[in-house]
Amino acid sequence: MGQHHRVLVIGGGNAGISLAARLTRKNIGDVAVIEPRETHYFQPLFSHIGAGAAEMAEAVRPQADVMPRGVEWIRDAVTDILPGENAVVLAGGGRVTYDHLVVCPGLQLDWDAVPGLAEAMAGPHGSSNYDAELAPKTWDLVRNLRSGTAVFTQPPGPAKCAGAAQKIAYMACDYWREQGVLQDIAVALVVPTPTAFGMPDVDAELERKMAEYGMTLLTSTTLAAVDADDRTVVLAGPAGEREVPYDLLHVVPPQSAPDWLKNTDLPASGDEGGFVEVDPETLRHRRYPNVWSLGDAAGTTNSKSGGALRKQVKVLAKNLVGALRGQAPQARYDGYSVCPFTLSRGTAFFAEFDDAYRPRPSYPWLKMAKERRWQWVMDRHVLPQVYWHLILKGRA
Template structure:
């Protein structure tokens, strides 16, 4: 056994760092955190970077600089979890024991989930803001396009902030309109859902924005294949398969839990996505009471987004603190989710909803289905500062 920690956290993204920081504020003394990456990203800024409204330097920090004080950083990758032995096995074969385990490694991007997609990402006309190496490429493609066809796709199934697939489409159209070339660009937005998003009130405003930009909306449709050499995509929709030529393709790939997590005992039987089987409100594993999960890798029915995660961190930290003190967990997550839709490069619509996509506004007296300039300032300017200086320090 290489080491043992009272609390071991797997994952050094938003979930792992903010939870570890909050646990330290709760005086939990022995915390280890497993994370192989050396760069930490604030991913919500990637959409703004792809639209030329932010710089990549604003969205990244050295991992060492965001690691909470007093938390041991275990710089490695997880290969397996042995919950019956209270052991995590790392890729180098070393073993780390734990008293309580929190599993929050995020999602993996399944580029091979669509035929031809993995190969297409290296082509000059295909991009994705979901890859940290590509938001600047997205902006270069948006900036240079003056005529032709632009296709934006959203994947079926669980995805981190799935609405980000639409954000870049709206901001790109706003830029093209500013440049007086939108009329010469055919824009196609592909979503797997029956409506543009699924939240009452929000759909009406998004439909109006789609009509304003002249976007061709394909609902109930998914990306079935990419041929980068021919610059065509295959779209599978209600009427069958459609082949469409493109000059710019922005893709959000299918997503799932990491492969190593799928092969452990933690997902529920039959869960092909490989997500950790937890009580969706307590965030505690249903079969292993000293295992917890939150964020994108947890099998919770809410939208996978930073706003949901912030609520989950507070719940899980208090519940874990209670268990460490010898009492039962009492805090419950309320299934809150949020998606800030950037409808232009200067306005944002905050869509807040529960796990059944029913409106769940923070301020019920404020019309939630409205785009606002101040909301853009909050999303673009203020939230990044809150993230770096409060959320990652366990204070928000």
């Protein structure tokens, strides 16, 4: 006979753990989290690891250590969701039924979406800070490069903290300048958008830093293919495709919802990304009122980030608690997101905005899009501690 839980959460990452912790703090009992992985990562630190400014040990904990007290951990993977039956199918063959379901499995990295990309990541000159095993490799490539061409790419479409493609580029340039070799390295930053970011003050600060480093910005351009043997990439831009050689390639891969989720009835019809169809304000499914979603796999309109997720957790927790008491959703998520830009290995700034890229500063009296030391300290040292000791405990 299968299990049943009052609240069933799919995904034991930031979204699932912080939500489960917040629900238990609101005295909601019988909460279970489905998560197959034994290791939990704080992924924002991966950029610092790739730049030699952090160690992987700081970004990892055993999954058992972050599971909230009183929450059941189902150590299995999900293969299907049957919302009409209020049931989830597990890879191990079991079924779990629920009163309410929260879907937050995160995104999958689509390495095969770009021809040759997977081979390049396995080769000696390609890396990505989006993979725990590759982030230390990024630092090896950065510190060993003394001349040549470095290419950093950002993918089109939804991605978790897509700006991380730029963070490592700036920190690498800072290191090369410190080593006295920056003038011998041609650095290209490839972005799919018409500008570096999409907000005038943020674009101005980023372009100022690019000019300082002598970087080349390629806008409205995407990675079309990679040839790891010849160490070349094909870039598709406004003028068509062109081939560019590389000695170091750092890629943020295309991303989408997990394949198993795409095949369920939860995404909206025609959504190739497979994101869960929710009201972007209440985070409740549009067709199944006892299904909810937040984080990277949710079909919301915001830029996907940990800062966005922190706001979503508070909204969903309030609305779910209300639903358990027979009330309509009252809390609303306003599309807020935030992207920290590390402009060197010791300075940064935070871009805060909504889903229309309008400024949403936490401190309206302070110009946030300005390079500062203390903002780097926040990103590198303060936020990891906030994550482990407050966010995952349902306290922030």
